[in-house]
Amino acid sequence: MRSQKAQLWGWGLVLAMTYGFWWEAAGPVFSQPEQVVEVTIKDFKFVTKQGPLRLGLPSVIKVRNEDVERHDFGSTMFEGIPTQIERDGAIVYGRGLSGVFLDPKRDVAIRFNMTRTGRHEFRCSIHPNMKGELLLLSVEAV
Numbered sequence: 001m002r003s004q005k006a007q008l009w010g011w012g013l014v015l016a017m018t019y020g021f022w023w024e025a026a027g028p029v030f031s032q033p034e035q036v037v038e039v040t041i042k043d044f045k046f047v048t049k050q051g052p053l054r055l056g057l058p059s060v061i062k063v064r065n066e067d068v069e070r071h072d073f074g075s076t077m078f079e080g081i082p083t084q085i086e087r088d089g090a091i092v093y094g095r096g097l098s099g100v101f102l103d104p105k106r107d108v109a110i111r112f113n114m115t116r117t118g119r120h121e122f123r124c125s126i127h128p129n130m131k132g133e134l135l136l137l138s139v140e141a142v
């Protein structure tokens with residue numbers, strides 16, 4: 001009887017691990033709410049709209065270029081972390097993204113899990129005086 005109990009525990013563990021794994025893998029796809037940050041590029045300026053962000057939740061930065069010039073959204077905040085870039089109906093997965101170029105009137109969505117809090121600068125490499133920043137604060141409860 002003792003061994004049967006141990007076996008049950010074993011199965012429980014396997015189930016928990018499998019469930020945990022799938023939950024993690026499917027997390028961004030399933031209905032977990034995304035934290036949205038909107039960045040609009042207009043008149044050679046970054047305009048940021050964001051609310052409080054929570055640590056460890058899927059986040060998305062939506063960047064739109066309203067100008068008639070090409071711009072770049074570059075930042076060190078994605079260094080070493082997995083990111084997913086959605087543009088023109090295609091999704092690109094990667095790690096260690098350093099920036100995205102945006103043609104006039106285009107937009108892009110950058111998805112990642114917020115793991116590092118603080119002030120994160122971003123800039124346009126084409127126009128070095130274009131700068132902005134994002135505040136990734138951890139909010140314990142909403």
Ligand SMILES: [Cu+2]
Nearest residue numbers: 071072124127
């Ligand atoms: Cu620019």
